[in-house]
Amino acid sequence: MRRLLDEGALRVLMHADDRAPKSRVDLARVVFDGRRRRARRRGAVAGLAAAVAVLALTGATAVALRRGAPEHLPAGPPGPAVSAGASTAPARRSAGGFDPVLLLRIAPGWLPDGVRRVGEPTTWAAMQSAGYGDDRDAFHATEFTITLYAQGFMPRWLDPATAGDPNQLAVSTGAAPALGAGEARWYTVETHRKPGDPHARPDYNGLLWQWAPGSYATVEGEAPGTLADNRTLWRRIAERLGTAGRSPVPIGVTLTSVPAPLVLIGVDRVTSPSTGAVTTTLILSDRAYVPPPGHSGPGYRLLVAPGDRVPVRLDGPGPGGPPGPDLGPALVAAVTVIPDQNDWTIDPVR
Secondary structure: OOOOOOHHHHHHHHOOOOOOOOOOOOHHHHHHHHHHHHHHHHHHHHOOOOOOOOOOOOOOOOEEEOOOOOOOOOOOOOOOOEEOOOOOOOOOOOOOOEEOOOEEOOEEOOOOOOOEEEEEEEEEOOEEEEEEEOOOOOOOOOEEEEEEEOOOOOOOOOOHHHOOOOOOEEEEEEEEEEEEOEEEEEEEEOOOOOOOOOOOOOOOEEEEEEEEOOEEEEEEEEOOOOHHHHHHHHHHHHHOEEOOOOEEOOEOEEEOOOOOOOEEEEEEEEEOOOOOOEEEEEEEEOOOOOOOHHHOOOOEEEEEOOOOOOOEEEEOOOOOOOOOOOOHHHHHHOEEEOOOHHHOEOOOEO
8 A cells, every 4th residue: 555655755755864955845745745655656667456544744735825716615714612521621822723733623524435544644723634545556546634723814825925936836726616605716825746647637736725714724636537527526425524523643742941932833753664663743833823834833842752873853843933032942852752552642741
């Protein structure tokens, strides 16, 4: 089965030498293209259907709305944090959005035959996503990502503030039948396919709707058949999608004495298919935000990889990060690794 993440591309970006300049690569696109190239190489060598999986990483495809494209949906007003309940919610500061961060709300009510969740979900206060796929070869696989946005947040390509970002791909949109809390939009992502490619499939495409007032969701990916066939599939998935799931996504890291005003706003977790080693990235900032391309946002990023030569690495803060003194050294000192998976937690800030 194809891995959800192109781990080689991910680790190159996340473990690059400290002396290298910060990446401006669209990580979502690197993962998407790398996954496809790897699956095709395996198919050519084996002469059989390669075992394949799905793209997920950032959840939402990091793309920008093309200038002059059709109108986008209006953004809803910011709302209160979505609480998971007093029995589960950690007693800590919150940045708003999904809280606790490490409870997955995505709960599909229907999936195509042979499709299952693959890889690790992405869980941020502003959004969360999970990838799904089947075992067919690269040219016939169904692969897609479901993303939920907390109230007051939206895909970056929908946000007028990010229009024109050169690091993001272009998107074209069109009206779709109403769904959920209001109107919906079909969209297609620019993927630079070669003309005349005998293996061409519908462009990477998806469905955008509001799962609650001011709260967006997307289903996006690729599947066999025409663009119309893809859209029928995304619509059926969206219509039966549950948004009140409470699946814990525990991690083997805790942070003690996190300095104010920082709060945990996101967690990404990657498991090595060969060794089972888990790499966890915790994102801390003074406010929640949707991750930009490459996750090079204004927050601090703590990458914890037990067993690596440098088990704890720090990046950030990026432009527009928390004001005041550099809080990075305090964050590194706050890290504690939990070796026993039975003791992992959804409340890592102590």
